[in-house]
Amino acid sequence: MKNGVIIWGLMMSFVFGQMTGRQIMEKVDAWPEPKSMVAKTTMTLISIKRGREKKRVREITRYQRNFDKGKFKSKSLIRFLKPTDVKGTGFLMWEYRESNKNDDQWLFLPALGKVKRIAAREKSENFMGSDFTYEDIGGRKLDDDEYELLGEEEVNGVNCYKVQAIPKRKDTAYNKRIIWVDKNWFVMTKVQFYDKNNRLLKVLDFLKQRLDGNYWSVIKMKMKNVQTEHKTIMEMSEYEYDTGIRDNFFTKRFLQRVK
Amino acid sequence: MTLLTAQPQFDGYLQNWTAIRADEDPDYMMLRNRFRLNTTISGDWTRGYASFDVSDDLLIEGSPEMTLRELFLDIYFDKVDLRIGKQQVVWGKADGVFINDIVNPLDLRYFLLQDFEDIRIGIPMVKASVYTETLVLEAIWIPKFEPWRFAEQGSDWAFYQPQAFITPTGVEIPLAWGKSEEPPSKLQNSEYGLKLSGFAFGTDYSFLFLQSYQDRYLVSMDIDTLNLEDPPVKIKVYSYFRRVNMFGLNFSKPVLGAVFRGEFGYFPDYYFNVDPKVTFSTIVFDDNTCMLGYFQGMLALDISGPWGSTISTQYIRKQILDYVDTIQKANEVEEWMTLMISGTFWNETASARWLMLYDTTEESGLSRMIFGYEIADNVSAEFGVDLIWGNEENIFGQFDSNDNVYFKLMYSF
Structure with a gap:
């Protein structure tokens, strides 16, 4: 089963080479819960x-x-x-x-x-x-945002899509998010959160993630509030x-x- | 895993609580050090819990005091939970006041300013909770009644107790207060109650029934008739308790981002002391109680604001039904308002809370301001100011001279 998932992941980067921001986020969302x-x-x-x-x-x-x-x-x-x-x-x-x-x-x-x-x-x-806010932990629904592919960038040696997510409604603390998505696995590696004044507020780094069977497990991530310099390291086990x-x-x- | 093979877990704290009277002539009101040890042993279908406390108030004679606060065993079945032993049962929805939360006696030795977890006294009882898909039925049985605890007369937090009986002719006869007469430990004197709870239309609700001894004690004289022409040198007085039934209802429901909650308790027959019958030459004490319907209720609204702030307000009404003017020390209607504003700052490192209880009938009350700071993960400090005002015979006013500032330091482990 795990081998199948790996092959599926590698195939993604070829099949979806020219994807839209929305399509990329659909693939992120497609991982089973x-x-x-x-x-x-x-x-x-x-x-x-x-x-x-x-x-x-x-x-x-x-x-x-x-x-x-x-x-x-x-x-x-x-x-x-x-x-x-x-x-x-x-x-x-x-x-x-x-x-x-x-x-x-x-x-x-x-x-x-x-x-x-x-x-x-x-x-x-x-x-x-x-x-982390309750919204950060609960996650946003796919349809909550409009997506735009900004380009491709390397994050910690991993090739990523850079996607901008702008909320459709105002019921969020953020004006926008910039999301880096691993091109091979379609999992998030980094997120920047911008406040209502469009100033960079927080940066989330996914430091360690693991594929357990069909499910991605986040093992360690770091959220830094760049405005207050306060940071939180979250480790799951x-x-x-x-x-x-x-x-x-x-x-x-x-x-x-x-x- | 059984309890015998399980590994016990320990936690607790060390706390210092220093209070200084906020007066022209400040003095210590409290210098208390406390050690709390809690032990839990969890098996698959059982759990044992014990909470032990050693408290030493340097201002109180007889300290240190050792208390076994709680000691109980939980047994879990598929649809039933059993808890047997010394425990606390909380039936109310109100904060800081006690409407239907009357299962356990209260420890009022520091009035209402105790830490929340210490204001109820754990008592031996059996609690069984039966669970269905939508309802929970909780039954409690308390083998022996235990009364509220009050501070010793003469201490800062002692409740007002008349020391003399004044005759219509102005003669003061000293009162000698004897030990309270508690009901004997017999099966027919045990207390019991039922609580049926559920969740429907987004509302948590409970119906309650409790048969117990009323917390408000009654007072009796050891003489039936006082001859005004030949009054005694002193009168011996003792307190005793009467058995009552209570029917109650609790609810809470979120409404537009706030939580609306309430609780109502009705006693068909509640006992009150009444004035003795006075004739030309005698005062007759033999039957100095009356039995009337009594109601107490509370409505509250909790509003959540930004940055972890909460504003919580409660309206409380207590009413004696078919009130008679001869009832002693109780108004027909008593109304209280409470207000609590709280918030946290700096990623919950610091907190502030303001709590006010105000008796609108007697225009008296209590205000407590608390500022907390987390020095480290297991070390916290609290600074507070208590202000109390009102008429000296009122529940708050009798402590009018007890305004204080306090400091608590706590190490948790």
């Missing part, structure tokens, strides 16, 4: 204070189930492991297929001992104090795909169940 996924994520938040780096570490386990049909698009449960003062905190989210329907979200705070209903978060809000997590796992019952 697992039905369910578990991964441990470690985020290192790095700030510069008086010329010295200050590091803080956040650790979570994320459980996610994606749905092909029905009213839900996905359900996910995030369990906070570090720092210790937030250990046990849980976040449950139900994402609906209907694009105009807000997500349902709940937060379990062990110190309060209760599950709190929370409003769908602003997508432009930072996730756990990192440089202990990936488990299609383990058959049951639907009833994504409920308040399991949200409260601190391991």
Whole structure:
């Protein structure tokens, strides 16, 4: 199976030599999504204070189930492991297929001992104090942007397409994104995010990615806010795909169940 | 994996809490060091948890205090979860006030200014939760009633307690407060409750029933009739508790980017102390209670703003139905408003929060401002200011002289 995928990937660069920006992003989007996924994520938040780096570490386990049909698009449960003062905190989210329907979200705070209903978060809000927003983590839908192929460039020795993505609606923190896509594998290698004033805001580098069966696993990536010099290194490990997590796992019952 | 083969996990913290009275003559109000140790052992279908606390307040006689806060065992079945042992059960939706969240007694030794996780007292109980596709039925059984804890009389956070009975002729008779009379440990005195919860039309809802002893204690004199011509040297007073039923409803629902939530509790028969009957020459104490319907409810709106900010406001109403004028120390209607504004800064390194509880009936309240800073991953500091105002017989006003500034330093592991 893996060999087949490799050949398919190599073929891409020949068959789609003269592609449009939209076609390139369609190929990126065409990589299959697992039905369910578990991964441990470690985020290192790095700030510069008086010329010295200050590091803080956040650790979570994320459980996610994606749905092909029905009213839900996905359900996910995030369990906070570090720092210790937030250990046990849980976040449950139900994402609906209907694009105009807000997500349902709940937060379990062990110190309060209760599950709190929370409003769908602003997508432009930072996730756990990192440089990633909820929108960056959740990803944008293919049809959310207009694409234009700007050319080809090498990124860290990898030949890439350079694609500009301009949002169709204003409900995003970004004016545009510039995306570098690996010409052979059709996976993103770098993204630049521009703020509403069209100034470069953040740069995301995919430092390590791996093909696990049919699925691409991001192992390490770095997001740097060039305006504040703050950066976040996100490392994912202990990936488990299609383990058959049951639907009833994504409920308040399991949200409260601190391991 | 069973509990016997599982590896226990430990976490906890060391905390110093220093509070200084904000007064012309400042003095220490708290010098407390605390060590908290939590242990979890997780098996596939079971989980054990213990939370242990050693607290030493240098200003309190009898410190240090060692407390086993919680000690319970979870057993998970396919559709049923069981939790047995000393535990906390939270039934409310309100923040900082207690409407339907009355399963566990409260520790009010530092009034409402305790850390949230310490304000409820863990008590032995059995909790069973039964899960269906759409509903959750939670049943609790509490073998023995435990009352709220209050600060010792004479300390900063002691609740107002009258020290003398004043006759209509102006004679002051000292009161000697005895130990509270708690219901004996018998099966028929155990407390129990049911909560049915679900999710429909984007709304979380719960229906509640609780049969328990009421938290507001009643006061009784050890004499039935006081002869005004020959008054006693002192009167012995004791507190006791009555059994009540509570029916409740909770809900929360997101509306236009905000969360609308509420909770309502109704007691068909709630007990209140009433004034004694006064005749020309006697005061009759023998039946100094009345039983009336009692309602308490809360409506709240939480609005999320940019950069992790939240504005949360709550309206609380407590009402005695068919009120009689002779009821002691309780207004027919009590209304509170609460406001909380919070935000985080510098990638959540710093935080600020302002919480205000305001009794609109008595025009008294409490304001707490908190500034937090994360020095390192496991070291945090908090600076706060507490302001309390109101009439001295009011729940807030009695602590009017307890305005304070405080500093907390915490190391988590």
